[in-house]
Amino acid sequence: xxxxxxxxxxxLILGIASLVIPNIGSSITNAMDTSTNSGSMAxxxxxxxxxxxxxxxGIIGIIKSAGARKEAKEAGEKQVLATIGLVLSIxxxxxxxxxxxxxxxxxxxxxxxxxxxxx
Amino acid sequence: MYPFVDIxxxxxxxxxxxxxxxxxxxxxxxxxxxxxxxxxxEDVAMTGLFFAAGAVIGSHIVYGLTNTTxxxxxxxxxSEYSFIEFMKLLFGSYLGGMVFYGGLIGxxxxxxxxxxxxxxxxxxxxMFDGVAIVIPLFHTFGRIGCFLGGCCFGVECKFGIxxxxxxxxxxxxxVNRLPIQLIEAGCNFILFWVLLFLYKKxxxxxxxxxxxxxAYPVIRFIDEFFRGDxxxxxxxxxxxxxxxxxxxxxxxxxxxxxxxxxxxDTPVKTEQA
Numbered sequence: 001x002x003x004x005x006x007x008x009x010x011x012l013i014l015g016i017a018s019l020v021i022p023n024i025g026s027s028i029t030n031a032m033d034t035s036t037n038s039g040s041m042a043x044x045x046x047x048x049x050x051x052x053x054x055x056x057x058g059i060i061g062i063i064k065s066a067g068a069r070k071e072a073k074e075a076g077e078k079q080v081l082a083t084i085g086l087v088l089s090i091x092x093x094x095x096x097x098x099x100x101x102x103x104x105x106x107x108x109x110x111x112x113x114x115x116x117x118x119x
Numbered sequence: 120m121y122p123f124v125d126i127x128x129x130x131x132x133x134x135x136x137x138x139x140x141x142x143x144x145x146x147x148x149x150x151x152x153x154x155x156x157x158x159x160x161e162d163v164a165m166t167g168l169f170f171a172a173g174a175v176i177g178s179h180i181v182y183g184l185t186n187t188t189x190x191x192x193x194x195x196x197x198s199e200y201s202f203i204e205f206m207k208l209l210f211g212s213y214l215g216g217m218v219f220y221g222g223l224i225g226x227x228x229x230x231x232x233x234x235x236x237x238x239x240x241x242x243x244x245x246m247f248d249g250v251a252i253v254i255p256l257f258h259t260f261g262r263i264g265c266f267l268g269g270c271c272f273g274v275e276c277k278f279g280i281x282x283x284x285x286x287x288x289x290x291x292x293x294v295n296r297l298p299i300q301l302i303e304a305g306c307n308f309i310l311f312w313v314l315l316f317l318y319k320k321x322x323x324x325x326x327x328x329x330x331x332x333x334a335y336p337v338i339r340f341i342d343e344f345f346r347g348d349x350x351x352x353x354x355x356x357x358x359x360x361x362x363x364x365x366x367x368x369x370x371x372x373x374x375x376x377x378x379x380x381x382x383x384d385t386p387v388k389t390e391q392a
Contacts, residue, residue: 026129062168066161066240073159086164094142098135 003075004082007068011085014061018054018092022099025050051100058093065089122268122285134264141260142167145253152318153249158242165240166250169233170226177225178217185359186213219261220339220363223254227328244325251327252314255307255335262304273299274347291347299345306338326378332371336364 028050029043065086072079123130150163183190190213197205230250234243265271269288273279279297314331317323323330343358354362 030128059168062164066165069159069161070239083160086160090143090146090164090167094139098131098139099129101132101135101138 004068004072004077007064008072008079008081008085011061011065011068012081012088013085014057014064015085015088015092018058018061018089018096021054021057022050022092022096025054026099047099051096054096055093055100058089058096061085061089062093122288133267134270137260137264137267141257141264144260145257148256149249149253152252152315153246156245158246158249162240162242162246166230166233166246169229169241170250173229173232174222174226175217177228178219178222179214180225181218181221181359181363182216183214184221185218189213218359219258220360220367224363248318248325248327251331252311252318254331255310255314259304259307259311262300262307266298266300266304270348271300272347273297273302273345296347297345299342299347302345303338303342306342307335310334310338329371329374329378332367336368336371340364340368 025047028046032039032043032046034040034043065082068082069079069086072082121133124133124136125131126136146163146167149166150158150160153163190209193200193205193208193213200208227250230241230243230247233241262271269282269285269291272288272291273296275294276297277295279295281293281295282291283293285292310331313334314327317330318327340361343361343364346358357365
């Protein structure tokens with residue numbers, strides 16, 4: 001009986017989610033009107049939230065899939081799903097971290113825009 | 120040089136791309152080095168996660184230390200700033216940057232804690248040697264990223280590279296500068312091969328991290344004299360990184376002396392027993 005199957009599937013879903021979330025974020029941003037100050041601020045916030053969420057999901061994915069792989073190995077079961085989940089989580093986390101830090105300027109711009117709006 | 124590139128319609132910083140490539144390559148090399156010692160993909164991933172967590176915290180703290188007076192001033196005149204301005208200055212400017220040495224120390228402390236708490240994923244006795252080998256490899260990619268982004272630039276000199284139209288660091292434009300980032304990347308790459316060679320020859324087993332802590336501070340100490348940026352803070356005529364280099368070198372020396380003394384004492388004790 002495959003005792004770690006559910007954990008492996010959870011790990012896989014988290015891995016896929018960590019890859020998909022930032023792409024959803026950038027798709028939404030592309031569809032937004034960024035010609036105005038408020039538009040670009042909203043787009044910046046969407047990207048920041050999406051990449052941060054993906055980093056969190058990716059980290060949880062890495063932890064879950066690493067655990068699932070270890071358990072499956074100990075139980076003598078196949079670890080295919082957990083391995084795919086682990087690789088996707090790593091790629092998703094790295095991609096999101098790059099996007100998050102590469103958008104450092106955007107974050108600064110959002111902060112400046114927010115400061116000037118509230119002032 | 121090329122601070123940004125367009126990939127699939129997205130503008131992404133080249134520094135981030137190089138760091139991303141560095142993480143993947145470092146992970147693969149780490150796995151290949153330790154594959155014979157029952158270290159698996161999940162162990163590598165979790166080790167990376169532990170190290171990254173410590174590195175992010177450590178690098179920001181050390182960057183904050185270089186701005187201590189500014190942070191104290193900010194807290195003294197807190198009432199003069201709005202909440203957003205205060206947060207922007209504190210987290211955006213004074214704690215916003217990252218220092219390599221802070222990341223290195225933070226990451227190593229995180230691994231030490233992981234090793235002490237549970238050796239489920241990170242087993243220090245086997246994996247610290249691997250960590251010592253891949254740190255300079257990752258740093259090589261990081262420094263190439265610095266060169267492409269334009270940060271951590273070198274001093275003005277007759278020979279060197281002139282960069283035009285860098286929007287991130289306008290100070291480097293149209294000035295002939297020493298490509299110190301590439302020189303440090305080269306030194307790190309050589310150090311990686313030296314450590315790998317020592318590992319393959321079974322030299323300095325479980326002590327490769329100390330070898331790294333002897334070699335890199337020397338490289339960095341010399342390298343700092345040829346850097347043209349002055350954003351890292353200076354104390355007693357030396358940069359923060361040079362002071363940390365001296366501290367790390369001293370730590371490695373003290374550790375080695377104690378270690379040698381222990382090794383010398385051990386056979387005597389055995390004989391007495």
